[in-house]
Amino acid sequence: DQQVKQNSPSLSVQEGRISILNCDYTNSMFDYFLWYKKYPAEGPTFLISISSIKDKNEDGRFTVFLNKSAKHLSLHIVPSQPGDSAVYFCAAIGASGSRLTFGEGTQLTVNP
């Protein structure tokens, strides 16, 4: 049972444009959501998070939007840069802890 799904395995955008990565979840008990970025030969690194009591969180070029009624979140990167090319994982956790549930990841490629 895949409780966190990223339906797009890959996304390609031009430098300077907006990148939008999407994530859907099924477990209504999730109350905290995170995005991780992963470069080849490295472990995932934390990027940005959002609590279920919010619908938006912004950090520089990165903004995460949460639509609880649709059980959907998205990560916007504006403007996109070639260095943003990586695999992006969506993750979620419930109030009881204890571990993150990850999506399958989306490979973002930003073309110069």
Add this chain to the structure above:
Amino acid sequence: DSGVTQTPKHLITATGQRVTLRCSPRSGDLSVYWYQQSLDQGLQFLIQYYNGEERAKGNILERFSAQQFPDLHSELNLSSLELGDSALYFCASSSTTGGGGYTFGSGTRLTVV
């Protein structure tokens, strides 16, 4: 350097063998998590330890086991290895039992031949 150290970085072994993957968490972190990433798959949760005790179990095979030692480092033991066990194995640590973000190590790439 994330502060989470995983050794070895690469491991090639034959089917039927047993291997041990090691993880040293970030200083001060009491929780250790193990995840498996197979080809084209997301990160699958295997097991969590908190301060030496098993806290949660995910899709971990019976051939796999783990432990966390008094110095908080953790080992993941994989036995009777099969070709399908070839994957990246990540360790992560956090300062609490859950919530918030984890800090991941760079992973161990296991290849079973």
